[in-house]
Amino acid sequence: MSKEIIPAGQSISIVVLFISGSSLFMGTSSQSGNGSWIAQLLAILLAVPLVLIYARLHVLFPGKDLYDMLISVFGSVFGRMLSCLYIWYALHLGALVLCNFGEFSKTVALTSTPMLAPMLVIGLLCIWVVNAGIEVIGRSAKFLLLFSFIVIVFIQLLSVPKFEYHHMKPMLETGWGLVFADTAGSFTFPFAEIVIFLGAFGAMPAKGSARRVLIGGTLIAGLIIIMITLRNLLVLGPDILSSLYFPSYVAVSRINIGDFLTRIEGSAAIVFVTALFIKASLCLYVTSNGVSKVFKLKSYRSVVLQMGLIMVYLSDFIYADIMEMQSFAYHIYKVYALPFQVFIPVLLWLTAELLTRRKGGRQGSLQGQKQQPE
Amino acid sequence: MRLLRRGMASLLSLLLLLNLSGCWNYTEVDDMAIVAGVAIDKNEADGKLLLTVELVDTNGGMDKTQAGFKMISLSGDTMFEIVRNIISITGKKLFWSHAKSIILSREVAREGLIKAIDWYSRDTETRSDVFIFVSGEKTAREVLNLNSTTETIMSFELAQMMRDEKFISTAPAVEIWDFIDKLETKGNNATAPMISIHEENNKQNERVTGTAIFKKDRMVGSLNGDESKSMLFVKNKIKGGVLDMDDKQGNPAYSLEIISNQTKVKPRIVDGRLQMQIHTVTKTGLDEVMTPQGFGEGESIQDIEQRAGERLQTDILAVIHKLQREYDADVFGFGEMVFEEQPKVWAKVKDHWLDTFADLDVTVSSKVIIQSSAKTSRAIRPGD
Structure with a gap:
């Protein structure tokens, strides 16, 4: 089986779309009112060391993905158990993303279409693209990122006339407590979600710099998210912002250029769909890849369809309604996601470093030793 | 093998036919009742909300150069109930995206607006960029009813008026999202333009001048045109x-x-x-x-x-x-x-x-x- 490799430019595009995807239409958690952009900045600062750890894992295990690492470090039983947890996390995250999209289309765009229909359509597209391989995801991400970026910048410029700068004042009126709460929220959703990308590390060139990809991607995505947060804040103001499910959509709907360029929020929603498509696809890829690694399948492609359909179905019944979704995304998720995003990877990294040090004295590096049995 | 492929391909194209027939919930224009604006009153008889909608008449004849209009009034307990019940009169579902004006009677405004406008800002069929007015007359309905004398769609005319308001500045132009924004912001009270009937030589016209002053969601008073300008x-x-x-x-x-x-x-x-x-x-x-x-x-x-x-x-x-x-x-x-x-x-x-x-x-x-x-x-x- 020829190995799939995606070049750095495409990986960066995937990372950017993956991180900024949900925030493009969900907005970011905004309990701290007009301090939320500071929270985003802090979240990016927090995410950078974590991402460096992820990148370090790629140096320790070149050409391997998360599941290989877990199995080789924690042994075939415990490693597989942890892998199963990650399979669940990726599947669940993919379902959440689809669900966000479903709720979005049901609430604002296609109100009388059953939620399952748009989710199924996107789900089938994801199944198709994952079946075609991660290289296809990479190439589409590169193209879609360019497109999305142009749209985002364009909309940003169009909303400038609606900016009310006094919404920024006074600085930090809610105090640091809520800012830190927001930081925690934004750190887990969306920045540290990039842990999913570890599951696709196998497709990175063994000698390629994961650090460049992850740091670059995180920073670009962070920039986009801060831009969007600021736009929503300046257009809507902190009081209204907190009452909306999809602040970006409402902020864009306020754009009115000379009574001519109005109601463009429908077109802007295209960006949500492209970003979400990449995010859900990567989740599906990582889920299928995990299943194939845990059960020693020849190729992940044999489980893509099944996993994809499960993901769509899961997204359909996972929340009863949009209020539940909101409360999960902003209140529960930041606790739920921590083990996946921080504890297990850090544990993996520390153990791997330790093993490398110990083995390093005796016979070269861990990689040389570990690659032999495969 | 080739036969199977062909069979599959033709099956697939048959499946595509289903999608090609059009949108999921495709609606023709003449199946909808297009709302131009609404007036919200309190029904004197039973104290319930009385909603009057101005509908754009899409069944214009050949000789008509301008779209006609239709008025429908109905009372009920909640806004949404009324809106849905109107279907039993029009036989068509109301289409809200083109609505331009909401006129509220003074009585409704004095008793609190939230019950009248929450539905409007919450529902997804409506858009939050409609202009809001408070009627200076006894009811809001009679302002909207002026269309029978002016022969135009009143709500669209009002929206046009608000767009030109910047040349006179005697009333604030307030869209509903702006109104709610002011309601919610600390240290801010909402305003809305006043609308009244201007009568001259037995000809009635609508006139927007002055400001309704709100405290929370209740109207407490009004300013005249000159005072509005100073405000x-x-x-x-x-x-x-x-x-x-x-x-x-x-x-x-x-x-x-x-x-x-x-x-x-x-x-x-x-x-x-x-x-x-x-x-x-x-x-x-x-x-x-x-x-x-x-x-x-x-x-x-x-x-x-x-x-x-x-x-x-x-x-x-x-x-x-x-x-x-x-x-x-x-x-x-x-x-x-x-x-x-x-x-x-x-x-x-x-x-x-x-x-x-x-x-x-x-x-x-x-x-x-x-x-x-x-x-x-x-x-x-x-x-x-």
């Missing part, structure tokens, strides 16, 4: 309009056309008391001189500028005092400014802000600059 000066919302001026003897003599205006409001602490310092700079053009003496002889431009400034200053102070004393409603957003500029002071006063507002010190300094005198350099000078 808009404080809110830095003046984009145009006319300042009329008297000559020294007190006869109307000059019109100044407002070209641009810049208002700065600064909350300051003076001698331990909160003080709002308002500075306005208005650039105008002298557009009308009604006396043959004119300017240049009787009065210099500087005199007119100075008196215009003083006049504006008194007008602004008068409207602020009126709002402080009579209505006790902070429609200027002074509270929000204090919060933004002096957060520490705000923390102390926010719980009883409206009381603080009522005896707030305000200073106003207005400067009027005459930039041009339009086409002529002097007044019309009669010969012999």
